[in-house]
Amino acid sequence: MSSIFALVDCNNFYASCEKLFRPDLKHRPVVVLSNNDGCVVARSKEAKALGIKMGVPVFQIRDQIEQHNIVCFSSNYALYADLSQRVMSLLEEEAPYVEIYSIDEAFLDLTGLDGCVDILSFGQHLKAKVDQCTGITVGVGIAPTKTLAKLANHAAKTYPATGSVVNLMERDRQRRLLALLDVSDVWGVGRRLSKRLYERGIYTALDLADANSKVIRSEFSVVLERTVQELNGVSCIALEDAVPVKQQIVCSRSFGTRIIEKEALKEAIAKYMGRAAEKLRSEQRLARVVQVFIRTGAFNPNDTYYTNALTIELSHPTNDSRDLLKAAYEVLEKLYRPGYRYAKAGVMLTDFYEHHAYQQDMFQADPVRKGSKALMEVIDNINHSRLGKVFLAAQGTSTPWSMKREHLSPAYTTQWSDLPIVR
DNA sequence: TCTGGGGTCCTAGGACCC
DNA sequence: TCTGGGGTCCTAGGACCC
Numbered sequence: 001m002s003s004i005f006a007l008v009d010c011n012n013f014y015a016s017c018e019k020l021f022r023p024d025l026k027h028r029p030v031v032v033l034s035n036n037d038g039c040v041v042a043r044s045k046e047a048k049a050l051g052i053k054m055g056v057p058v059f060q061i062r063d064q065i066e067q068h069n070i071v072c073f074s075s076n077y078a079l080y081a082d083l084s085q086r087v088m089s090l091l092e093e094e095a096p097y098v099e100i101y102s103i104d105e106a107f108l109d110l111t112g113l114d115g116c117v118d119i120l121s122f123g124q125h126l127k128a129k130v131d132q133c134t135g136i137t138v139g140v141g142i143a144p145t146k147t148l149a150k151l152a153n154h155a156a157k158t159y160p161a162t163g164s165v166v167n168l169m170e171r172d173r174q175r176r177l178l179a180l181l182d183v184s185d186v187w188g189v190g191r192r193l194s195k196r197l198y199e200r201g202i203y204t205a206l207d208l209a210d211a212n213s214k215v216i217r218s219e220f221s222v223v224l225e226r227t228v229q230e231l232n233g234v235s236c237i238a239l240e241d242a243v244p245v246k247q248q249i250v251c252s253r254s255f256g257t258r259i260i261e262k263e264a265l266k267e268a269i270a271k272y273m274g275r276a277a278e279k280l281r282s283e284q285r286l287a288r289v290v291q292v293f294i295r296t297g298a299f300n301p302n303d304t305y306y307t308n309a310l311t312i313e314l315s316h317p318t319n320d321s322r323d324l325l326k327a328a329y330e331v332l333e334k335l336y337r338p339g340y341r342y343a344k345a346g347v348m349l350t351d352f353y354e355h356h357a358y359q360q361d362m363f364q365a366d367p368v369r370k371g372s373k374a375l376m377e378v379i380d381n382i383n384h385s386r387l388g389k390v391f392l393a394a395q396g397t398s399t400p401w402s403m404k405r406e407h408l409s410p411a412y413t414t415q416w417s418d419l420p421i422v423r
Numbered sequence: 424t425c426t427g428g429g430g431t432c433c434t435a436g437g438a439c440c441c
Numbered sequence: 442t443c444t445g446g447g448g449t450c451c452t453a454g455g456a457c458c459c
Contacts, residue, residue, distance in 0.1 A: 034427035041427070041459095057426040075427085102459045190457050221433065223457085250429055299426055346428090404425095 004110040007149040013104035014042035074405035143168040147230035178206035252346020255401040267396035286317035287349035297343040
């Protein structure tokens with residue numbers, strides 16, 4: 001029995017979320033900005049029509065924003081995450097297996113369903129249900145492999161005549177669509193790869209599908225060979241119905257203003273480590289390896305560029321914010337060079353252990369702190385409740401370098417105080 | 424002046440071992 | 442002068458994704 005995958009993808013997700021609570025903006029161009037209000041990361045269809053490109057720095061399109069009255073929002077992840085959850089739980093009601101692939105898309109396993117229902121109608125039903133229950137419009141692509149489902153979804157969004165639902169189970173239809181698409185539209189083929197593929201005369205998705213997969217393997221990689229198989233309807237990438245265990249936890253931010261002093265960098269690192277340690281504890285895990293990186297701005301040719309990262313291995317795995325921060329500070333001491341204008345810093349935790357499975361060494365030099373688990377639990381509980389925020393003093397309270405979010409919308413769905421009011 | 428953040432997987436090359 | 446081959450493990454870096 002051949003597999004059937006559906007890819008459900010929300011249209012212009014962040015921009016759609018913002019519009020949901022602002023009916024006055026229904027037909028207006030809207031863009032959502034990255035952290036620090038730096039780049040455009042989502043565009044409503046009106047903004048796309050104006051030619052606003054994905055990822056473009058905001059300062060480069062100031063004129064267009066003014067001229068066309070484009071509405072800008074800072075990213076409001078609390079809002080997007082909540083709406084995402086609503087969409088995903090609707091999909092979970094409909095399909096036996098759902099892989100939440102990102103905040104705005106999910107793969108569904110529909111294998112075997114073609115025996116009981118018409119697959120296209122089922123896709124249309126999914127779309128109608130999500131539209132009706134959340135107000136978020138989605139596209140649905142259905143195909144025998146994930147890579148083809150991605151392309152079916154792409155077609156659903158590109159061609160209005162499809163009604164945003166495309167069934168790509170038939171080989172003839174697959175090949176007709178592949179011939180229309182550039183090879184760079186294929187999932188897993190990015191900028192570098194497409195350039196190399198063009199040089200070998202592979203321009204369309206169909207060219208790639210018809211390439212010799214052994215040659216692709218030897219000249220490119222096993223990853224691209226899998227893609228060739230998938231384009232030919234051979235499923236190589238399975239649906240992951242269990243959330244894979246994380247290999248690393250990263251917390252990094254660009255600063256709202258440049259940092260020169262070490263003290264300010266220390267505060268930033270303390271803040272990021274506080275957040276990273278919290279994530280680590282929420283996964284019930286311990287980490288043994290801590291990495292810190294700092295760098296100056298990468299774009300200003302007048303600034304001297306400096307970027308560096310260092311890793312330290314702890315004597316024993318821990319999830320105590322204080323131990324992790326102490327390690328991070330040691331690293332920062334080695335990394336920091338005075339005189340640079342730092343633009344970004346971050347911490348990374350790796351080499352994880354299960355909390356209950358780690359066996360302590362009774363002779364280890366610096367034993368685990370007494371009461372660590374209880375203290376961290378108290379901190380996390382307070383921070384998850386409505387009481388407020390508890391954090392290490394090292395994080396500081398006055399942080400002029402914190403990220404810019406000048407166009408933040410209210411947390412309509414996750415804060416009582418921000419609940420929309422209808423008059 | 425101002426250019427995001429958080430992930431995964433694969434590969435090449437060096438160190439080391441027998 | 443002649444100087445093997447095969448294996449593992451680790452890390453840094455590259456490529457991709459949303």
